[in-house]
Amino acid sequence: MDKKVLVEELNRLKESSNYRSLTLQNENGLNLSSNDYLGLGRDRSLREEFYRDNLPRLSSSSSRLIDGSYDEIMELERRAEEIYGKPCIMFNSGYDANSSLIETFTTKDTLILTDRLNHASIYDGIIHSKATFLRYKHLDLMNLEELLKKYSKRYTDILVISESIYSMDGDIADIERLVALKKEYNFTLMIDEAHSYGVYGYGITYNLKLVKDVDFLVIPLGKGGGSVGAMVFCEREFKEYIVNRSRKFIYSTALPPINSCWNLFILNKMNDFEERRAKLEILKNYTLKLLKENGIKIESTTHIISIVIGDNERVVKISDNMRRKGYILYPIKEPTVPKGTARFRIGLNPNITYLEIEKFVEELRDEINSVL
Numbered sequence: 345m346d347k348k349v350l351v352e353e354l355n356r357l358k359e360s361s362n363y364r365s366l367t368l369q370n371e372n373g374l375n376l377s378s379n380d381y382l383g384l385g386r387d388r389s390l391r392e393e394f395y396r397d398n399l400p401r402l403s404s405s406s407s408r409l410i411d412g413s414y415d416e417i418m419e420l421e422r423r424a425e426e427i428y429g430k431p432c433i434m435f436n437s438g439y440d441a442n443s444s445l446i447e448t449f450t451t452k453d454t455l456i457l458t459d460r461l462n463h464a465s466i467y468d469g470i471i472h473s474k475a476t477f478l479r480y481k482h483l484d485l486m487n488l489e490e491l492l493k494k495y496s497k498r499y500t501d502i503l504v505i506s507e508s509i510y511s512m513d514g515d516i517a518d519i520e521r522l523v524a525l526k527k528e529y530n531f532t533l534m535i536d537e538a539h540s541y542g543v544y545g546y547g548i549t550y551n552l553k554l555v556k557d558v559d560f561l562v563i564p565l566g567k568g569g570g571s572v573g574a575m576v577f578c579e580r581e582f583k584e585y586i587v588n589r590s591r592k593f594i595y596s597t598a599l600p601p602i603n604s605c606w607n608l609f610i611l612n613k614m615n616d617f618e619e620r621r622a623k624l625e626i627l628k629n630y631t632l633k634l635l636k637e638n639g640i641k642i643e644s645t646t647h648i649i650s651i652v653i654g655d656n657e658r659v660v661k662i663s664d665n666m667r668r669k670g671y672i673l674y675p676i677k678e679p680t681v682p683k684g685t686a687r688f689r690i691g692l693n694p695n696i697t698y699l700e701i702e703k704f705v706e707e708l709r710d711e712i713n714s715v716l
């Protein structure tokens with residue numbers, strides 16, 4: 345490892361406005377960059393209610409297979425299985441779940457067909473697997489079908505991976521069509537619902553009654569779930585195989601009881617959050633309308649609103665100016681999004697008022713028009 349080479353690389357990142365650094369979270373501005381889509385993670389009264397009845401340990405002190413399968417995590421998996429109608433196994437994060445499932449269940453004879461814009465955790469799993477992979481055009485299931493037609497005779501083991509709502513574009517995959525294709529071409533289907541859990545209750549796949557048809561349903565809990573960790577739903581034999589073969593599941597300290605207890609608390613309360621979901625829906629429609637009226641180009645149709653600026657330097661400058669005006673609006677740059685599509689990604693939540701969003705859209709419009 346040559347430190348000089350690393351420093352040169354860091355300097356290049358700085359020159360291209362692509363350098364990343366840790367900044368203290370600003371609690372005072374209007375936060376438009378959080379994934380706490382229902383406001384559950386920051387809700388004080390919910391926390392007070394939780395702590396009134398629960399005093400779980402803060403560490404599991406062990407991996408799942410040794411001493412880490414404590415009451416709360418077993419109960420969480422049991423209850424999740426009861427709700428979703430399929431066995432559940434907890435991973436410490438969505439990143440671990442996605443990457444490990446791909447590493448564990450594919451071989452050199454597998455073909456992975458992945459949406460071009462799938463999350464880095466999916467790509468890391470693919471890179472660390474021995475499988476061959478091809479990317480289909482984002483959300484383009486005709487393109488996916490072309491690939492299936494072309495390759496389904498050559499490969500008997502095909503894994504198709506999609507997210508439900510895309511985190512950087514705020515658009516939605518057609519899960520019904522994916523399931524129909526699975527029935528026709530007989531592949532293994534994996535869906536990541538990181539950005540729909542909570543906002544769509546138990547998720548889009550659950551609402552469509554398609555959990556039984558998805559081989560690996562991954563539900564990371566760090567966003568709308570107001571927590572951390574990921575539920576994976578799969579058949580019993582797959583769960584057994586994970587317990588025996590998934591290195592990220594086996595060789596890591598289990599999530600702490602406090603977290604499992606909180607995940608269970610939220611899971612059981614999911615139907616009580618209807619008012620928040622309805623508020624978010626109205627706020628989303630209002631925000632999309634305001635952005636359009638103010639000439640700001642958007643493609644999203646969900647609570648995640650993507651505003652592509654293009655140039656790194658410009659997106660950073662606008663973000664800095666907005667921060668000075670009291671808005672927390674982080675710039676998103678490559679490699680998180682494709683080069684040349686640097687953007688803002690607005691994550692709405694039901695606690696934002698109409699007045700706040702009106703003022704924000706005006707300020708953003710002025711910045712976009714003045715920073716050239």
Ligand SMILES: Cc1ncc(COP(=O)(O)O)c(C=O)c1O
Nearest residue numbers: 437438439463511536538564566
């Ligand atoms: C689509 C998607 N999948 C998985 C992850 C990773 O989940 P986690 O943050 O729980 O590791 C994220 C978020 O970072 C994500 O956006």
